[in-house]
Amino acid sequence: MLVILGWFALFPPQDPAPVEPTSTETTAQGIATAPNAEVATGVPTVDGEPADSRTAALGKTDRIQIKTSRVEGSLSLIGGRFDDLRLLDYNVELNDPSEKVTLLSPAGGPNAYYALYGWAPAGGLDFADVPGANTPWEVESGDVLTTESPVTLMWDNGKGLIFRRTIAIDDDYMFSIRQGVENTTDADVRVQPYGIVAREGEPETIGFYILHEGVVRASDGEIQEIDYDDMPDLDADGSEGGNVDKIKVADNGWIGFTDKYWMTTLVPAPGSPFTSVAKYTPSNDVYQTDMRQPTMTIAAGTTAETMSSMFAGAKEWATIKKYQDDQGVEQFVDSIDWGMFFFLTKPIFQVLHWLNAQIGNMGWSIIGLTLVIKAILFPLAYKSYSSMARMKELQPEMEKLKERAGDDRQKMQQEMMKLYKEKKVNPAAGCLPILLQIPIFFSLYKVIFVTIELRHAPFFGWIEDLSAPDPTSILNLFGLLPWSAPDPASFFAIFSIGVFPILMGVTMWLQQKLNPAPTDKTQAQIFAWMPWVFMFMLGQFASGLVVYWVANNTITFIQQYSIMRLQGVKPDIFGNILSGFKRKKAQEK
Numbered sequence: 001m002l003v004i005l006g007w008f009a010l011f012p013p014q015d016p017a018p019v020e021p022t023s024t025e026t027t028a029q030g031i032a033t034a035p036n037a038e039v040a041t042g043v044p045t046v047d048g049e050p051a052d053s054r055t056a057a058l059g060k061t062d063r064i065q066i067k068t069s070r071v072e073g074s075l076s077l078i079g080g081r082f083d084d085l086r087l088l089d090y091n092v093e094l095n096d097p098s099e100k101v102t103l104l105s106p107a108g109g110p111n112a113y114y115a116l117y118g119w120a121p122a123g124g125l126d127f128a129d130v131p132g133a134n135t136p137w138e139v140e141s142g143d144v145l146t147t148e149s150p151v152t153l154m155w156d157n158g159k160g161l162i163f164r165r166t167i168a169i170d171d172d173y174m175f176s177i178r179q180g181v182e183n184t185t186d187a188d189v190r191v192q193p194y195g196i197v198a199r200e201g202e203p204e205t206i207g208f209y210i211l212h213e214g215v216v217r218a219s220d221g222e223i224q225e226i227d228y229d230d231m232p233d234l235d236a237d238g239s240e241g242g243n244v245d246k247i248k249v250a251d252n253g254w255i256g257f258t259d260k261y262w263m264t265t266l267v268p269a270p271g272s273p274f275t276s277v278a279k280y281t282p283s284n285d286v287y288q289t290d291m292r293q294p295t296m297t298i299a300a301g302t303t304a305e306t307m308s309s310m311f312a313g314a315k316e317w318a319t320i321k322k323y324q325d326d327q328g329v330e331q332f333v334d335s336i337d338w339g340m341f342f343f344l345t346k347p348i349f350q351v352l353h354w355l356n357a358q359i360g361n362m363g364w365s366i367i368g369l370t371l372v373i374k375a376i377l378f379p380l381a382y383k384s385y386s387s388m389a390r391m392k393e394l395q396p397e398m399e400k401l402k403e404r405a406g407d408d409r410q411k412m413q414q415e416m417m418k419l420y421k422e423k424k425v426n427p428a429a430g431c432l433p434i435l436l437q438i439p440i441f442f443s444l445y446k447v448i449f450v451t452i453e454l455r456h457a458p459f460f461g462w463i464e465d466l467s468a469p470d471p472t473s474i475l476n477l478f479g480l481l482p483w484s485a486p487d488p489a490s491f492f493a494i495f496s497i498g499v500f501p502i503l504m505g506v507t508m509w510l511q512q513k514l515n516p517a518p519t520d521k522t523q524a525q526i527f528a529w530m531p532w533v534f535m536f537m538l539g540q541f542a543s544g545l546v547v548y549w550v551a552n553n554t555i556t557f558i559q560q561y562s563i564m565r566l567q568g569v570k571p572d573i574f575g576n577i578l579s580g581f582k583r584k585k586a587q588e589k
Contacts, residue, residue, distance in 0.1 A: 057109030173313025363459025470498025505535030
């Protein structure tokens with residue numbers, strides 16, 4: 001540690017320079033809007049802006065503004081695309097309200113990500129007879145899409161078919177889309193409604209194995225996830241010009257793309273059959289999800305309509321649970337990646353969410369959750385710590401056995417087992433609470449990592465984001481020395497541990513001093529190093545997880561100390577610490 005501090009004193013890392021926003025290269029443009037549909041074309045240059053910028057892409061079409069208390073953006077009248085949406089409750093950077101999270105972006109600009117609706121022709125119709133990706137829609141009613149004022153778009157194909165699309169939005173993130181066809185001809189027509197969510201080029205992902213990012217869908221009670229990396233390996237379908245995975249959904253389902261915190265999902269009306277499609281088109285590098293509804297026959301002189309919804313927003317547990325419970329979007333809560341320990345992660349999060357609603361601070365809620373977990377596990381802990389107290393009483397006799405057995409390990413083990421049997425002590429009893437803590441620890445880590453409720457959630461003081469590592473660093477004496485902490489991506493970041501990781505190591509070390517020391521020297525050395533190894537291992541983990549670990553160690557220490565006193569054992573913690581140092585000095589000599 002002294003060497004590292006000396007290095008940073010001689011060569012302190014520079015503070016990162018502010019990065020000017022730049023435009024990324026334009027992605028492949030165009031998307032098949034339905035089986036065998038037309039392809040959208042390129043984007044012209046807009047004066048004053050780079051041709052591949054987001055602003056230029058937005059400026060090439062007439063638009064209807066979208067404005068609510070939670071989202072803002074616009075709807076393109078070319079294709080009627082949802083391709084401009086920002087989430088007003090979420091900042092890109094902590095404590096910087098200047099830039100909001102952008103969810104949807106138009107084709108022709110960077111990170112193109114959009115949704116569109118249309119009709120596929122059937123019977124004697126062709127694609128020129130139905131609206132698609134490049135159809136110029138007209139505004140029939142409404143000028144701004146708000147929670148109070150829906151908008152209606154209209155397109156007349158000039159051959160007796162009039163298409164209408166009425167779009168509404170609620171107070172959160174759910175759009176309602178009613179598509180209608182008015183048949184003024186003297187013959188029946190057949191068309192198939194569909195919805196598409198598309199991403200041009202593979203998006204940047206966190207790439208962490210415990211988090212799914214890509215396609216997520218529910219199909220009649222079954223959840224399926226497909227990573228972006230796996231989409232090019234879907235079964236090739238020559239008729240559609242890409243790799244396609246189709247599922248026939250009989251009653252209930254939905255499909256879309258999920259990121260860590262955000263999601264865009266197509267949701268048919270509950271009880272409606274549809275074909276759920278995940279598709280990758282290598283020719284233009286487009287990742288796509290389709291909701292293909294059944295083909296409809298519109299009799300001459302009549303009008304037919306179909307309803308569906310689109311969720312585009314943050315994966316807030318309370319919000320998506322409301323859609324699941326109130327609107328019948330089955331398994332919508334499972335769009336959050338709860339992981340293999342879902343039977344633990346779900347109830348853990350629900351308790352944490354309830355505690356936060358009562359307390360109003362996620363950090364204190366994590367500590368409250370720790371108290372709840374420790375209370376549930378207390379009966380097992382009581383038995384375990386009682387057994388460990390008796391083990392502590394046997395420590396003098398164990399030392400005598402060790403002296404008598406010398407280097408004969410077999411004899412030592414036999415004598416120890418005999419002593420345990422006589423005193424009715426189970427040496428493995430102390431392992432049970434630790435074993436139960438392992439899945440709880442992983443589950444809590446999963447909850448803190450994937451749920452948006454922890455994003456940018458403050459605790460107190462320097463902890464302003466419980467989903468990020470402790471920002472303090474021992475390498476600059478927690479801000480007292482005049483240089484910044486190393487970049488998180490650098491090698492030295494592992495040594496840049498903050499206050500809470502150090503507290504975790506200290507509390508874990510103190511907790512060890514309550515336990516009888518292992519008789520085997522190798523085991524004793526491993527246990528002695530374990531707190532400090534964990535301190536560095538967890539130093540770059542989310543601070544919320546480290547807060548839990550510190551609280552857990554502290555409560556465990558209090559519980560164990562109290563139970564041992566009740567059992568008649570008075571732990572000499574400071575004596576154990578001093579004797580540990582003496583043993584080290586003796587070994588060095």
